[in-house]
Amino acid sequence: MTEKRVTFASKIGIVAAAAGSAVGLGNIWRFPSQTADSGGAIFILVYIGCILFFGIPLMMSEFIIGRGSRANSAGAFHKLAPGTPWKWVGRLGVLTGFVIMGFYMVVCGWTLDYMFQALTGSLHTVTDFSANFNNLLSSPLRQTGLMILFTLMTAFFILSGVKKGIEQSSKIMMPMLFLLLIILALRSVFLEGSSAGLAFLFRPDATHLNPTLFLDAMGQAFFSLSIGMGCMITYGSYFNNDTNFTQTAVQVSILDSLVAILAGIIIFPSAFALTSNPDTITDELVAGGPGLLFITLPELFNQMPLSVIWGSLFFCLLALAALTSTISLMEVVTLYIHEEYRFTRKKSTLLVTAGVILLGIGSSFSPWLFNLMDVASAKVMLPLGGLFISLFVGWYLDKRMVAAQITNDGTIKLGVGFLRVYIFLLRYIAPLAILAIFIYGLVG
Ligand code: TRP
Numbered sequence: 422m423t424e425k426r427v428t429f430a431s432k433i434g435i436v437a438a439a440a441g442s443a444v445g446l447g448n449i450w451r452f453p454s455q456t457a458d459s460g461g462a463i464f465i466l467v468y469i470g471c472i473l474f475f476g477i478p479l480m481m482s483e484f485i486i487g488r489g490s491r492a493n494s495a496g497a498f499h500k501l502a503p504g505t506p507w508k509w510v511g512r513l514g515v516l517t518g519f520v521i522m523g524f525y526m527v528v529c530g531w532t533l534d535y536m537f538q539a540l541t542g543s544l545h546t547v548t549d550f551s552a553n554f555n556n557l558l559s560s561p562l563r564q565t566g567l568m569i570l571f572t573l574m575t576a577f578f579i580l581s582g583v584k585k586g587i588e589q590s591s592k593i594m595m596p597m598l599f600l601l602l603i604i605l606a607l608r609s610v611f612l613e614g615s616s617a618g619l620a621f622l623f624r625p626d627a628t629h630l631n632p633t634l635f636l637d638a639m640g641q642a643f644f645s646l647s648i649g650m651g652c653m654i655t656y657g658s659y660f661n662n663d664t665n666f667t668q669t670a671v672q673v674s675i676l677d678s679l680v681a682i683l684a685g686i687i688i689f690p691s692a693f694a695l696t697s698n699p700d701t702i703t704d705e706l707v708a709g710g711p712g713l714l715f716i717t718l719p720e721l722f723n724q725m726p727l728s729v730i731w732g733s734l735f736f737c738l739l740a741l742a743a744l745t746s747t748i749s750l751m752e753v754v755t756l757y758i759h760e761e762y763r764f765t766r767k768k769s770t771l772l773v774t775a776g777v778i779l780l781g782i783g784s785s786f787s788p789w790l791f792n793l794m795d796v797a798s799a800k801v802m803l804p805l806g807g808l809f810i811s812l813f814v815g816w817y818l819d820k821r822m823v824a825a826q827i828t829n830d831g832t833i834k835l836g837v838g839f840l841r842v843y844i845f846l847l848r849y850i851a852p853l854a855i856l857a858i859f860i861y862g863l864v865g
Contacts, residue, residue, distance in 0.1 A: 434592060435660060435661070435664055435669060436669055436672050436673060436676075437592045437595055438656060438659075438745075438749075439647075439653065439656055439669060439673045440595060440672070440673045440676045440677065441594075441595060441742075441745030441746070441748075441749070442647045442652055442653075442656065442745060442746055442748075442749030442750075443645060443646050443647045443673050443674075443676070443677040443746075444595065444598075444676065444677055444680050444742055444745070444746070445742050445743050445745065445746030445747075446525065446528050446529065446532070446739075446742075446743050446746065447641070447644045447645040447681075447746070448645055448677060448680045448681040448684055449680065449681075449684040449714060449739060449742070450528055450711070450713075450714045451641065451644065451645070452641060452645060452681040452684055452685065453684055453685055453688045453689070453713050453714060454709070454710055454711055454713045454714070455637055455638075455641050456622070456685055456689075457689075457706035457707055457709065457713060458637070458707055458710075459629060459634045459637050459638070460626060460628075460629030460634075461621040461622055461624075461625075461626065461629070461689075462621070462622055462623050462624050462625040462626065463625040463626055463627060463629045463630060463634070464629070464634055464637065464638055465622065465623075465682070465685070466625055467634060467635055467638040467639075468638040468641055468642055469678065470638075471638055471639045471641075471642035471643075472642050472646070472674050472678055474846065474850060474851065474854065475639070475642065475643075475807060475811070475851045475854065475855060476642050476643075476646045476648065476674055477670045477671060477674050478811070478843060478846045478847055478851060479643075479646075479648045479649070479807050479810060479811060479851065480646055480648050480653050480670040480673065480674065481666045481667060481670045481827065481843070482810050482811060482813075482814040482847060483648060483651065483652070483653035483654045483657055483810060484653060484654075484656075484657035484660065484664075484666045484669070484670065484826075485657070485666065485814055485818070485822075485823060485826040485827065486498070486501065486654045486657065486810070486813070486814065487653065487654040487655060487656065487657020487658040487659075487660070488657045488658060488660045488662075488664070488826060489501060489818075489822060489826055490658065491658050492658060492760065493511070493651075493654075493655060493658070493753070493756040493757045493759075493760045493761065494511040494514045494515065494650070494651025494652075494654040494655055494753055494756075494757060495508050495511025495512050495514070495515060495651075495757050495761060496511070496757070496760050496761055497511060497651075497654050497658065498510055498511045498813070499511070501818065502813075502817060507809075507813060507817065510651075510806065510809040510810065510813065511651055511654075511757070513650075513802065513805065513806055513809075514649075514650040514651030514652075514654075514753065514806050515650075515651070515753065515754050515757045516802070517649070517650040517798055517802040517803060517806060518650055518651075518652070518750050518751075518753045518754045519754060519773075519776060519777065519780065520780075520794050520797060520798045520802065521644075521650070521750055521794070521798045522572075522747065522750050522751065522754075522777045522780065522781075523777065523780030523781060523783065523784055523794045524780075524781075524784045524790075524791045524792075524794040524795050524798075525743075525746070525747065525750070526568045526571055526572050526575075526747065526777060526781045527564055527568050527781055527784050527785050527791060528711070528743070529567075529568065529571040529740070529743045529744075529747060530564050530565075530566075530567030530568035530569075530570070530571050530781075530785075531557060531564070531567070531715060532571075532736060532739050532740045532743055533567045533570060533571055533740055534557055534563065534564075534567050535715060535719070535732075535736045536733070536736035536737055536739075536740050538553075538736075539719075539722075539729065539732035539733040539735070539736050540733045540737075542729050544719050544722075544729075544732055545722075545723065545728050545729050545732065547719060550715075550716045550717075550719050550720050551709075551712070551716050553716075553719070554712045554715045554716050555712075557715075558712075558788075561785045561786040564785040565781070565782050565785040565786075568778070568781040568782075568785055569778055569781070571740075571743075571744075571747070572747075572774055572777050572778055572781060573774065574744060575744060575747040575748055575751050575774075576751065576770050576771075576773075576774045578744070578748050579748060579751050579752060579755055579766075579770050580766065580767060580770050594738060594741040594742065594745070595676075595742075595745075597738055598680075598738040598739075598741070598742055599679075599680070599683075601734060601735060601738055602680065602683040602684065602687065603683065605687045605721065605731070605735065606683050606686040606687050608691075608721065608724070608725055609686065609687045609688075609690045609691040609694070609721055610686060610690050612690060612691055612694035612695070612721075612724065613694060614693060614694040614699075615690030615691065615693060615694040616690075616693075617693040617699070617702075618689035618690035618691070618692060618693035618694065619686070619689070619690055621689050621693065621703070622685050622686065622689050622690075631865065632861045632862050632864070632865025633862050633865060635858045635861065635862055636800055636804075636858055636859065636861070636862025636863070637800070637862075639804060639855065639858050639859075639862075640799035640800040640803060640804060641799065643799065643803035643804060643807055644798070644799045644803060645677055645678075645681060646673070646674060646677055647746070647749060648803070648807060648810075649802070649803030649804065649805075649806035649807035649810070650753065650802070650803060650806050651753055651806070652749050652750065652752075652753050654753075655749075655752055655753045655756055656749065662829065663829055663832070664829075665829070665833055666826065666827055667827065667833075667835065684714075687718070687721070688713060688714065688717050688718065689706075691717055691718075691720065691721040691724075692705075692706060692713075692717045695717075695720050695721070695724070718732075718735065719732060722735070751770075751773055751774075751777070754773045755769045755770050755773050756769075758772060758773065780794070800862070801859075804855055804858075804859050805859075807851075807855055808851075808852055808855045808856060808859075811847045811848075811851040811852050811855070812847075812852055814847050815844060815846075815847030815848035815849075815851075815852070816848060820844065823840075823844070824840055827840065827843070828840075
């Protein structure tokens with residue numbers, strides 16, 4: 422580590438950067454399709470449970486590891502636990518980052534494609550929205566081109582530096598996206614026939630409970646909060662000494678969950694309201710799979726006055742939300758190569774970019790590979806990473822160091838009870854529950 426590490430400048434910048442990483446296609450694209458797949462409201466309940474019991478404590482743990490070491494995600498374990506195998510947790514995270522980018526960038530490419538369709542007005546004239554999406558899916562070259570474009574955009578921000586790139590873009594675009602989502606949710610809810618969609622979202626049906634639902638919900642929670650791979654370790658390493666971890670983790674989790682649920686309120690009521698065959702809509706939603714967002718939303722826009730403007734605005738902001746997430750993913754891997762192998766930032770970025778493009782080409786041409794990377798990262802790699810991170814902070818790290826990090830050396834008054842509960846969660850509840858859900862989900 423030759424150069425002085427930068428830190429995020431302002432308090433709002435810290436929440437914005439972490440929230441910018443968390444809020445992305447995971448909330449707006451992946452969450453609705455997982456929810457559709459798993460039967461609606463019951464999935465959301467389990468998901469919220471996962472956010473509370475593992476999500477928030479684990480995000481705080483990553484912050485502790487990050488700021489406690491001021492190093493990249495693998496170097497952090499190296500520094501805090503020298504000469505132990507814990508560094509493999511960091512390395513697993515770097516690998517996870519590659520795998521996630523390998524399919525995520527393709528979806529980012531879809532977002533760009535829809536942005537162009539909306540801006541040129543062609544999306545506005547489409548009549549068969551499924552066919553329109555399938556057109557894109559059946560053209561690997563078009564997907565590859567857009568994926569490469571998005572990867573290069575991400576690399577550009579990584580090279581332009583942490584402060585300027587990440588902080589500025591997050592601060593402006595997050596509130597705008599939020600506002601737009603609220604407008605779209607209102608439009609969707611007031612469509613005639615939308616109530617069945619709301620019931621699907623908010624009336625739990627216990628008959629949908631099954632072992633894989635828990636693993637799906639947990640994987641989605643990890644994926645959406647950007648935890649389990651060291652992303653929040655890396656961001657934590659840039660935090661100021663007076664950043665309040667508890668507050669930041671709670672704020673980011675609330676924002677992130679709100680965006681996901683808003684996305685649900687946009688998609689489901691309009692899917693139920695706009696369908697021509699209400700009897701089969703639930704099956705259609707499941708079958709729609711990864712296309713849900715790209716099929717249902719343009720249909721909603723066409724129900725609105727000035728549809729070209731709404732559609733363009735939405736897909737531009739979605740692309741930006743995705744960009745702040747890909748920046749965080751690429752930053753983890755780039756910083757690792759830069760600090761561990763002493764490559765310059767530029768060389769590290771180029772290497773990572775090339776690797777991601779290769780994986781992205783694979784998943785543009787092979788839906789099987791795309792799916793494999795999605796499942797492997799969300800349902801296997803992130804939960805495993807989370808398990809080890811909770812064990813590391815709960816058992817390995819010195820309790821006084823954990824307390825000092827959480828209370829900023831005693832300046833934040835949290836009470837002994839809070840710390841006890843926190844450590845207890847990390848030692849027993851989180852690891853045992855993650856393990857149980859993991860095994861139950863894979864076997865069941
Ligand atoms: N959380 C982001 C989303 O919901 C994706 C993401 C960014 C991510 N960084 C991550 C997922 C780290 C897992 C780990 O779109």
